[in-house]
Amino acid sequence: MVQIDDKIISLDIFEKHFVCDLPHCLGSCCVEGESGAPLEDDETEILDKIFPLIRHLLSPEAIDIIEKNGTWEVDADGDKVTPIIRGRECVYTYFDQDGVCRCAIEKAHREGLIDFKKPISCHLYPIRVDKYENYEALNYHVWPVCNPARELGEKLGVPVFRFLKEPIIRKYGKRFYDEMEDVYKHLEKQKANQGNKHE
Secondary structure (H helix, E strand, C coil): CEEECCEEECCHHHHCECCCCHHHHCCHHHCCCCCCCECCHHHHHHHHHHHHHHHHHCCHHHHHHHHHHCCCEECCCCCEECCECCCCCECCEEECCCCCEEEHHHHHHHCCCCCCCCCHHHHHCCEEEEECCCCEEEEECCCHHHHHHHHHHHHHCCEHHHHCHHHHHHHHCHHHHHHHHHHHHHHHHHHHHHHHHHC
């Protein structure tokens, strides 16, 4: 583990590789799972505000669920999450012509309709953040549906934290990300030194 400020970071975030491979996974992370995407408190208010602006991008079934139950819900663990359809895909998704599940919120953001890109938990995935009284723990979440992303990340040599540069800066700021880069360089130097010792 590594500590930056009050954040405890798993070494896997520096040592494992990851690059989303949508043509192969088909956006399964937006479909699989027992509940929707975790939400920050302020994001529930944002979803209430943007729903009228993204409504036209959602499926009739998703609209029906949102109008009946709201733009967010509380799951079995007591966490605020996005609603899901029939225990499957998030209500804020759509399927493109290739059958890939994509985020309607992100589409609306790209089209300039809203300022909000997507819930930070989605943007940061496969990093999962657990909040405690005095610190936050950043862990690397391993999910079989993301096997293609691990394979592509390994092939391209992209560590998890570098793939997630944009959302890490969005959540914690550039200085925090730059410190992660420093940690990575230190870890790589350590590995090189250990390799030299064994030669």
